[in-house]
Amino acid sequence: MSTRKPVVVACSQRKHGTLGNDGDRNLLDSVRLAGDLSAGRKGVFVVLNEEIHSAREVVKTNRRPTGFHSDHSGILGTVSDDQVTFYRSPTRRHTADSEFSVPAATLPRVDIVATYAGADGAAVEGVLAAGAAGIVVNGFSYSGKPHQDQRPSLQSAVAKGVPVVLVNRGGDGRIPVPEESDGFVRGDNLTAQKARVLLSLALPTGTDVHNLQRIFSEY
Numbered sequence: 001m002s003t004r005k006p007v008v009v010a011c012s013q014r015k016h017g018t019l020g021n022d023g024d025r026n027l028l029d030s031v032r033l034a035g036d037l038s039a040g041r042k043g044v045f046v047v048l049n050e051e052i053h054s055a056r057e058v059v060k061t062n063r064r065p066t067g068f069h070s071d072h073s074g075i076l077g078t079v080s081d082d083q084v085t086f087y088r089s090p091t092r093r094h095t096a097d098s099e100f101s102v103p104a105a106t107l108p109r110v111d112i113v114a115t116y117a118g119a120d121g122a123a124v125e126g127v128l129a130a131g132a133a134g135i136v137v138n139g140f141s142y143s144g145k146p147h148q149d150q151r152p153s154l155q156s157a158v159a160k161g162v163p164v165v166l167v168n169r170g171g172d173g174r175i176p177v178p179e180e181s182d183g184f185v186r187g188d189n190l191t192a193q194k195a196r197v198l199l200s201l202a203l204p205t206g207t208d209v210h211n212l213q214r215i216f217s218e219y
Helices: 023-034 120-129 153-158 192-205 208-219
Strands: 007-010 042-047 051-054 077-079 084-086 110-114 136-140 164-168
Touching: 007 023, 023 042, 023 077, 042 153, 110 120, 110 192, 120 136, 120 153, 136 153, 136 192, 164 192, 192 208
Parallel strands: 007 042, 110 136, 136 164
Antiparallel strands: 042 051, 051 077, 077 084
């Protein structure tokens, strides 16, 4: 999305009309944030419980009004009764600084494969047969490595031009990039779901592992 304007997503954990409904306040706070001059050029936000989250970082962990968290880096700021307050800004590329301009309807298929004790290549072969153009492996903490019995199928996928991105299933911490490429892309500190979205956006630019690694290191 090529815009310098703030993009704000309002959340509601409790249905409108139920006891303790939080949607009205969250919507009001979102409107106030969208109209605040300090919110420009900071990308996409998620707002609830008077907290401002970056869309890149935030995850939903439960159904309570406090159920959205930005554990890696913390919230960007708050929406209080008297003002909108920012304490930090996103540093990764987004919105107007993005190099992507791909219509959502044309995004290539990317699937997520889980790593666990005893996993083999069956799931990898399955998503390839279904037409996956890219694969995200929700790998072991902290390295994102797949199970050793998954590796042959994943390496075969890379050899066929299907990029493989490794992410940390523990959900907390960046995956180091090895000095020498092993053919896999490291997904930084992104969750598997968010890495999937980024890989879908990046694939139309090509499948070169070095360029894809640059993208995951910049966004």
